[in-house]
Amino acid sequence: MRVLGLETSCDETGVALYDSEAGLLAHRLYSQVELHAEYGGVVPELASRDHVRKTLPLINELLAETGFSKQDIDAVAYTAGPGLAGALMVGSCIGRALAYGWGVPAIGVHHMEGHLLAPMLEDEPPEYPFVALLVSGGHTQLVQVEAIGEYILLGESLDDAAGEAFDKVAKMLDLDYPGGPRVAALAEQGDKERFTFPRPMVDRPGLDFSFSGLKTYTLNTVAKHALEDGLPDDQTCADIACAFQEAVVDTLVIKCRRAIEQTGFKTLVIAGGVSANTRLRERLEEALAKKGAKVFYARHEFCTDNGAMIAFAGCQRLVAGQEEALGIKVRPRWPLDTLEPLV
């Protein structure tokens, strides 16, 4: 089955063609980063407007690249949630109508299930069961994954998502949007010994996270060292970025180790935008190797939002016979653990 995947849940327009036999055939991504950068964050109305301009031209590019025609598409998968309501509507309406027009099945995909399954697109995919750490701008969750659609939420952030904290710290340090990767790059220049930031909730049992206190602590440190223009000197900014990243990574590592101990699983999957963070990958691999567990993640371009993961996740459900009715359901809020198993 050849599945067209569409992703429009936030500020990236992603399309992909995935074949249940041959694997990923091609994917295309248009990032709106430049559009939103001057506002310091995603402007939902502008995001929606851009999706409605870019989706069909990207599908044209995808077909041209693969040499397939419209008639070669056997099903359509689109992100139905969670995400920005207006942005989700664009991809959902186009995707559902395309499937209707072609007379093929359609499926609305859970964006985080897409992320969670993205490492399956790699040559050495993880095997079930595993623990998944979903870390992005909107989510920080630990999930016990028995199979596709069989998810038990082990813990999650009680306030800010890890990626959101990265973006907010980037703003404090006057870095461009999206700030996460820029904080990580700046942290490389920092001195690890200069500041030690608190590790939120590590002294408490359980697998929940909290990053808003750390964010405030970072803000106070920035204010304390600020020069006349309100920003510390460059080296201090780098030291703060470093201390912040170490605190976030340390917290995530401690909770992941705890989740592996608790479940007895030998596999951890990290997914979502923050899973591209090199420091996090290194530290997790090091910590979990001691427990005899292995860490899996997607290639860099599939850590952030993309159409390939939606085509893949949709394909798994479509092959199992699931499909969507003609009425389009967009779910801006959609808990992962309410998804149905495959059979």
Next chain:
Amino acid sequence: MTIILALDTSSDACSVALLRDGARSSLCVDAPREHTQRLLPMVDEILSTNNLKLHDLDAIAYGRGPGSFTGLRICLGVVQGLAYAADLPVIAVSTLQAMVLGARRELDLNAQKDVVVAMDARMSEVYWGHYTGIGAQAVVDERVSSPMDLAQYMNDLASRDDVVVVGPGWHYSDLNEFNVSAAFQGVMPKAQDVLSLAESSWLAGEYTTAEKSQPTYLRDSVAWQKRKRIRQS
């Protein structure tokens, strides 16, 4: 003979209409916030009751705006999907112009009279336009402005008595002097009127591809706050 399907979800109404060999049929529901759920099933219903497949159509028309931003994109998203899938041309129709036809149809207006139509654009503004003649030709470019500016435009008209005013945009207190009744304010964009205008566009060769079809928002520069940087580097 020409077969055209028209869709509109620019207001609380969700509507579809079909022209087939000169015969028209339409479906319309008042369904705020349910457009995504309703639209495709209504398309399927109107096609199947007419024993048509999507590929039998010559073109698809849509209410391109102005109107609710989300509503415009739901309609266009579905239209893009349908038209792209079946390689159909797409016809964009002004929702304000469609309302003029709707007003004449529903309120039995004298076709000799001009119509100034206004929709609520929120943020204390109105989308409006001034139309004349049977085909509802635009007298001025459709626009978004304060109700006060619209009142000013009306008061500057040489012959106020030859103009009828309709549409939900007239509810603003700055427009009270025009005494627009509830019935006249109740005029909404509907697919059947989009269809009538689309028919003329089709005959005139005015259509485009799914990829090139876009909404007409009118309000393009909402004052989204730009970010202030601390240090210029």
